[in-house]
Amino acid sequence: MKHEECSSLFHTHIRGGDYTRCVECDSTWKPFAEKPPIGLRPEHIWIDARVDEIRQAIARYIETGRPIPHEWLDELARRT
Numbered sequence: 155m156k157h158e159e160c161s162s163l164f165h166t167h168i169r170g171g172d173y174t175r176c177v178e179c180d181s182t183w184k185p186f187a188e189k190p191p192i193g194l195r196p197e198h199i200w201i202d203a204r205v206d207e208i209r210q211a212i213a214r215y216i217e218t219g220r221p222i223p224h225e226w227l228d229e230l231a232r233r234t
């Protein structure tokens with residue numbers, strides 16, 4: 155039986171070879187690529203960048219004498 159057909163969620167890690175074995179069908183496979191795929195930026199980094207963007211947008215609007223959208227001020231207050 156192939157592991158795709160057994161649907162078992164129970165696996166054991168085989169030390170040394172970096173392999174995983176299914177406890178139901180006895181299939182083995184390498185669980186991870188050598189290099190992990192790109193993950194996710196930490197939330198606080200994203201929020202800091204967003205706060206910078208809002209501040210810069212507000213500065214640009216002030217420079218040209220435009221009214222600041224209240225959504226920007228609300229969001230800035232919410233995030234700082």
Ligand SMILES: [Zn+2]
Binds near residue numbers: 162178179180181
């Ligand atoms: Zn299996």
